[in-house]
Structures are given as C-alpha cells and as structure tokens.
Amino acid sequence: MELYTVESDILNFLIKNILAENVSITASFTLRDIGIDSFSIVEIILFIERKYGLIIPDEYLIPDHFQTVNHIAKLVIQLSV
C-alpha cells in the first residue's frame, strides 16, 4: 500500500464528509487548525479502520497521533505490515 494512496483516501473522505466546501487541505495541514475537532478525528479513525480492515490499538488513541493526514496515513501503513 502506497502512502500517497492512503493520504488521498483520507483527504477525499474529509472533503466529502467533514470539511466545509471552500476549505482546501493537504496532507501536511494541522487538522485542528482547519477546524477538525476530536469528534471528526473519531470519524476518520472509524473510516480507516473499516476501509483497510485494521484496528488501531486502544493505547494509540491519543490526539497527538492524529495531527495531520500524513501522520494518520503513516500509521495505517505501519499497522498494515
């Protein structure tokens, strides 16, 4: 699985389901700065868990680990190995 593919999957999910229409985003944006709150982060987590059939370990559920799309994508790659 390519890091790039995972990033664009998450970005597409964000654009489609969470972000307001005129907000642009890249994988390196700090999510909190563009108004993504912890409720939305939980949505992203559930999205990737279900899409890639993996489970993020409970002890990994700390907001700092979900600062950017890039952070999250890396985590997905790491967990799928």
Added chain:
Amino acid sequence: MTAATKSKLPAKVYLTGADNFYLMLAHKSKVEKAGHNVLRIVFQFEDETGVKIISEKINQSPIIFWFLNITLVNRTFLSKPHWLYKDKGVKPVIIEHNHDIDKQIPEEILNREISLNDRLIEFDQIKYPSGKVGFVISWHHIIMDGRGSGFLIRHLMRDGFSDSNSILELFPVKENKNGLIHTIKNMYEVRDFVQDSSQAPIETVAEKNTANSSVFKLRTLQFTNEETGRIDANAKNNGARFGSNIFQLAACAHGIHELNKSRGKEGTIWLPIPYDGRKRGGNGPIVTNSISFLFYRLEIKDLKTIKTTVSSINKQMSEQLRMDMPNKYNLLLKMMRHIPIWLYSFLTTYSSRGVVASFLYSSAGEDMRDMNALLLNKATDILVIPPYIYPPGLTFSFLRHNNCLKMNIAYCESSLTNQELQVLENGIKEKLLQENKIETISSDVIVVGAGSAGVAAALAAAETNSVILIEKNDYPGGKATAAEVGTVCGLYYFSKSNESKYVVGGFARKFAEDLARASSTYPASNNLGLHYLPYNIDAYKKLCVTLLHKANIKTFYQTNVKATEIVGSEIKSILVIKNGTEYKINCKAIVDCSGEAKISKLSGLPIIEEKNYQTASQVFTVEGIKEMSETNLIMLLMKELRAAIIDNVADKHFEKVYVLNSSFKNGVASFKLNVPIPVTYAPGNIDELRAEAVKRINFFIHHFQKHVPAFVNAKLKSIAPELGIRVGVRPVGKYILTETDVLNCTKFDNAIANGAWPIEKWGENVKVEMHYFKENDYYQIPAGCLQSKQISNLFFGGRNISATENAIASARVMGTCLQTGFAAGKMAAGYSQNSIESDIIKSIQQMQIFV
C-alpha cells in the same frame, strides 16, 4: 352496550384470595346471624340531573351487566371458587325511596343484606322533600373492595368504557401455575409467616359471644376545611409518612384504647393495615377484593402519645417491608384459595391460629375530587359506607371530599353502647385535632439552599448578621456535591491562552483557591479557550462544612420550605419542615438560592418558566479501568460510542457521554451522560429521568466490559445522588439579564458579578450548543437580577437569578453562582440593617468585581 362488547366479557373469573375471607364471613353471618357484607357508596345531589347522568351510565355499562349476570360456583373438591358469567339478561333496577330528612339514608337501605344468590349490586334513589336527591350503589363486598368502588365509578363515567379491551383490565390477571417444588417451598414460607404474625388472641371490640345482632349502625364525623388542614399538619408534625393515613390510623387506635380503658380491658391493640395487592398506579382489577390486611401490634407503651404510636407504626411498616411481609401474605392468600371453606374459617379465626384485628380500617376512596369531576361536579357529598364485618364488629373509614375529611364509624349495634361510642369518638377527635404547637425561631437572614450560591450567601451575610441556612439534602454543596458536577466553570477568562486568569475576585476566588488546594487540582483548559477548575467532591463538601461551622451558621439539613408569610411587601417568616417537625422562622431578609425559585413559587410571585428546560445529565463513576492517560481514555470512549452508534447498537444520544475532566486516577473515572428526556418538572418527571439515566449507565458498563479490553474488569462504583438538572424556573427580578447582555459583554454601574462562561445549551440536539463572546472579555450581572420585583426583602443567588433562558445558560455555572450568592447574602444583610443600597453594592464591587 353492543353484542360484541357483551361477548368480550369474561366467562369465568377466579376469586383472588382475599375475597375468600368474605366468602367465609357470608357463611358465618348465616350461621351466627351476625356480620354485614355490604359496601355502599352514596352520592348526594342538588337535583335530579346528577342522578340522570349516573343512571344512564349504569344502564349502558357492560361491567354492571356482568355483575348482575354472574353466579358463584363454590369450591368443589378439585376446583377453586369462581364466578361464572352467562347472559341471563338481568338488567339493573333502580329502586326509588322517599325520605324526610336531607342526606339521611333510610334504614331499609342500610340494613338490607345482599345475598350471594341474588343481585350482587343494587341501586337506590332517595328523593327528599327539598328536591335534593341521593343515589346509593350497594354491592356485596365479595365482588369488590372500597378502592374497587373508586375504580368502578371512574370506569362508569369515562367515555371509552365500552371499549371491549378496557373491560379486561377490570378483572384479575391469570395466576401462573407453579410446580410442586415451588408449592412446597411456598408452604414453608407461609408457615413461617403465620408463625411470625400470629400471636395470642387479643381483645376485639365486639366479642364472639356478645354479638347476636345484625343491626347496622353508622356514625359520620365531618371535619371542616380548617380542621382537615390541622389534621394534616398534625400528621406531619407527629412524623406520619406518606400522607395522613398512618396518623388517622394511630388516632383510631387511641380511640379504641380509651374505649378499652373505660371497659377496664386496657391491653395490646392490633391494627389492620390495608395492603393493596394491585399494581401500583394501575387501575385494576376492580372485580373481587385485592385489598387484604396485614397487622401491626401496639402495646400500651406505644400508646403513650400519638407520636409514639405513629413512630411505632412507622417502624413496624419498615420492618414488614424489610421482611417482605406483603408478598408472604399474598402467598398465604393464594394458598387459601386451595383449601375448603371450613378449614379457611378455622385457620383465620380459631384462637391464636390466625389474627383478627381490634377493629378494621379503610381509606377507600380517600380523595373524591376526580370522582366528582366525572359527575360534572354535581355531587354535593360523597360517602363510602363500609360494612362492619364481625368480628371485630367495627370499621373506620376515611374519605375526603372538597378538601374536607370525613370519618365513618360502621358498627353492629351490640358491639358499642351510645356512651361507648361517645368515648371512642372523643378519643379519636382529641388526637386528630390536638393543638399544633410550632416552635418559632428568629434570624436576621434566611438562606434557602446550601449549594455553591447558598453557602456563599450565608457566609457573606454571617459577617455582620445572624443567619439560618436551609438545605434539603443532609450535606452542603448542592449540584456541586449531589450531582458531582466535577469542575468549577466561570472562574477564569475565556481565552485561548494556556494561562487561567481569574475573572472573579473576593470570596469566589478565595473559595476556588481553597478548593484547589484541598482537592490537589489545578485550573485546566481546552482548545476552545474554556478554563475550569476540576475538584474533588468530598473536598468540596468538607470545605463548605468547615466554612459554615467557622462562621457559626445554623444549618438545617434535610429541611424543606413549606410556606411563606408575606406582610405588606416583605416576607416576615417561612414555615419549614425537618424530619416531620415544623418550625416557623422569622426573618428580616431572605435569600433564595434553591435553584428553582422556591420562595417565589410558594409566595405566588411571577416566575420565568419554560415548557422544557435544558436536558439533564447524570454523573457516574467506574472503577477497574486499565491505566492509560486521560486523553487516551477520552478518545477511546468517543471511538467506541461512535462505532456503537453507527452499528445501531446504541442510540445517537450516547454521543453525549463524557469523561469528567481530570477525574481519571488509579483506574477510576467519572463519566457524565446526557438524559434525552425533556425536563418538565411535572410530577414523576424526575423519577422518569433518573430511571432512564440508570438504564443508560447499565447499558454503557455492559457494552464497554464486553467490547473494550481496557474495561474488562471495570465495574460501576457509584452513581451521583442527584441528576444534574441545569436550569429550573427563575423569579422575576428588578432586571432580567438577557442573551444580548451576555454576548455583548455588557457592563453595568450596579454590577455585582462578572460572567465569563459562554452560553452553553444542552437540548434535544446531539451536540451541545455554544455561543461565545469576545475572548478575554466578560459580561456583568447587575444588582437588579438579585432583587425581587415585588418583595423588598427577597434576594436571589445562583441558578435562580432573574435571567432569560439563554442568559441563565451562561450565568448558571458555579464560578458565577459563588459571586451572585455572595452578593445576594451581602444585600440581604445590608437590607436587614437598613443600610443604603448603593453603599452595599459599592462594597460588593470593591470585594469581587474589580479584579
């Protein structure tokens, strides 16, 4: 009545158990020519219209038709006694009588027996020369008890009675069949019950060998409205719980005691306790007797004063409930259905085997208000005439009509002489109407409610004046302790900065600092810019207790305010009740920190009400959670709940479950969940909310134990004693704080508090609604929000200051309550010392708002 309705009537109905007792009495009365088994309800009307309404209903009623067309099939060797219904076409007959004296019931009706082989329900209409009319419904006690009669009238008068489904509600539910082992187990339980409850025989009013008369006598004591009020007050003052019933019963026992003394037979008395086996709150069944009797024993020492009697009954009541006596008694009755009538008779009356009371007592149809409403308020009087049942040959019954208590004494002629009746009557009346002495105390300032605001108010006023603090719980802190709120909000500026900067000064700030020290906590903030102080619940309680004690404030715990006395434009005194004892407290000024405008409501002053209030929350604590950081726990919680909602395992309201800030330590965390039922303050609403909260907590725990490894060993540790009700009614003050004031950060010349929490509204929506004002700013609350518009010595603090729904959604937080409470206490103290208002306000400003 249609043929279809008739066909829905049950063909076979078994007796429930208690009615076997009446069957036995019917049998005895035949043999011994004593006893009386007819229950009557009497309506008095100004003219014929009321009678027309009721007789029309009777003629159309399927249930009356059923009563007239049933036959008792007595027990055979194998079958239980039951009623067999067959449409024989017997219809109700209303017999007409004439009588000279208004309201009196002709002897021919009173002394008429009802045979089990004939019509079981009879109707009489009595015409008086004045044009007034009486109407009597009489029935054999075996088909229906006193409370059943109330249900019957309600069913008769309500439309929809002809609905065939509702008919079935009036009949006993089918009994479950139990296995042999179960039956044997029951037999042992029943044996134990009989051994526990049976004692040596006691004196009954009419003794076995003296009664040879079936002449029915009735004496009615009518109490006025004022006397009824005094009886209710006496009941409370003497410690009667659950209304006045137990007090009335205790007074009857004293009457009997006087009678026994006059007969030289002073001794132990058995009190019958009507135990209603019907489902609580349910309206049925009416057919057959559901009320049975348990007994309490009163020895001479218990009859020293009415208070000792009430206390003994209370104690025995708790004891019986603890021992599960009502259920065991039910078991006994169920078994009684399966034994032959002669054995039943032997078991219930043979000396020392069963128990017979000194007298019987019925509170059937205590309140006739709604019954009369069904008669379009046409009835000028309603009376329930109980049978006297021999032995004991004497029955008391109480009922209320138009807020006046009425007491009936039904007895057989041979059991009481006229003089003895007088002794009995006087004995009862003396106890019921005894002069009510209320202890009066005085204080400069009364503070109602010992929550954050109330404690602040009491401490503020106590700096210069005497103070009495009234609290409904048995500890201070209000929602901070009882609902375990867990964080103090409103102390610091709204700011994205990490530093928590106080927006309040004076008492509120000092209190917060002491609380933080005692709890070992520090101010915390979130990324939205909200700053708050987490605290420990016990530390909060302890701090309040210590401060109140140091200031020498007399605190009445477990005390409720019952009434206020207003003279001119001032409240002169309030009436409070603590453990059943009333106190009158005189005051110069009063501060209402009840959170629900209690004083204004009791005084009939205008209040700001809403149809629904903000939703309530419930805090609960879970132990045995795996160690992790609190942020980790929060995210884990959010993820698991969100997944459960998406998978339709949990409803959307579970999104509103939170970890209380900084509560997670050593595997123990407190959570808060929102209860998605509207808060209306209607009767029963709080119980309903609480039940829903508990249901949700149980679901939460089970779900997490099952699905989240970190919760495998988790257990519910506690549930906060009270719901977190955020907002209640508010009084109308000289000024009403508005949403605009809050959002524009309005400042006032006569400000007494600074508000810094955004408008936080919890409603039906899944997410909380927040409305913020400018960062690093605050709004102010003017003194007018704390002063009653009508009453010059009434002040408000805390959640019930004068504010609109949206404004109070900000000003309700503890940091603000501490300030408004303190200011209200100072203003009340100043008022009681005749100080100049502007000077008081200035000094409050110096103390707490110029930070």
